[in-house]
Amino acid sequence: AQSVTQLDSQVPVFEEAPVELRCNYSSSVSVYLFWYVQYPNQGLQLLLKYLSGSTLVESINGFEAEFNKSQTSFHLRKPSVHISDTAEYFCAVSEGGGYQKVTFGTGTKLQVIP
Amino acid sequence: DSGVTQTPKHLITATGQRVTLRCSPRSGDLSVYWYQQSLDQGLQFLIQYYNGEERAKGNILERFSAQQFPDLHSELNLSSLELGDSALYFCASSGAAGGQDSGNTIYFGEGSWLTVV
Numbered sequence: 001a002q003s004v005t006q007l008d009s010q011v012p013v014f015e016e017a018p019v020e021l022r023c024n025y026s027s028s029v030s031v032y033l034f035w036y037v038q039y040p041n042q043g044l045q046l047l048l049k050y051l052s053g054s055t056l057v058e059s060i061n062g063f064e065a066e067f068n069k070s071q072t073s074f075h076l077r078k079p080s081v082h083i084s085d086t087a088e089y090f091c092a093v094s095e096g097g098g099y100q101k102v103t104f105g106t107g108t109k110l111q112v113i114p
Numbered sequence: 115d116s117g118v119t120q121t122p123k124h125l126i127t128a129t130g131q132r133v134t135l136r137c138s139p140r141s142g143d144l145s146v147y148w149y150q151q152s153l154d155q156g157l158q159f160l161i162q163y164y165n166g167e168e169r170a171k172g173n174i175l176e177r178f179s180a181q182q183f184p185d186l187h188s189e190l191n192l193s194s195l196e197l198g199d200s201a202l203y204f205c206a207s208s209g210a211a212g213g214q215d216s217g218n219t220i221y222f223g224e225g226s227w228l229t230v231v
Contacts, residue, residue: 044222106156
């Protein structure tokens with residue numbers, strides 16, 4: 001069965017500093033990996049995803065994540081965070097197939113400090 | 115706008131009552147998912163339907179039930195409500211089997227806030 005582990009429940013970081021949110025997964029088959037972001041009082045929005053091809057994927061707002069098959073990781077990084085990045089971030093894994101079963105991690109709250 | 119529509123946005127009801135949450139998936143999406151998000155439990159997967167059939171079940175209580183109709187909209191029924199059922203309930207949808215892009219991405223609605231008093 002697939003599972004996702006987000007090791008950090010909260011990550012405080014100063015504005016303009018780099019950040020890494022960690023995500024590890026387990027699965028016996030090939031997977032698709034996602035990061036979702038939830039801003040306060042809003043639903044979850046897709047931030048970026050890895051389906052195939054290049055292992056480094058980027059979002060439009062400067063986040064990137066790298067699929068590392070050997071380490072079964074999909075860590076999310078940003079070189080310089082902004083106050084507006086304060087949100088909760090969820091890593092998710094899907095084994096695909098005819099009907100997708102998606103498993104979410106427990107989320108990491110990113111708190112950007114001015 | 116994700117294309118997933120949930121109603122109502124906010125609901126306040128008393129313990130013991132029954133409520134129905136409604137979800138319209140993105141146009142063409144066959145899969146519908148229901149999630150519960152609360153402060154103490156985080157994001158919990160409840161149930162998934164695919165083209166009208168139940169496909170996966172998560173931490174859904176026996177007091178809760180769901181269904182997906184022929185027009186692909188879905189309803190989540192919560193009965194004998196307790197204070198602990200107060201939470202944000204999300205509906206999400208994803209595309210048809212074999213889809214390359216949207217088939218593997220889940221799109222979330224804005225959620226239905228349920229407060230049980």
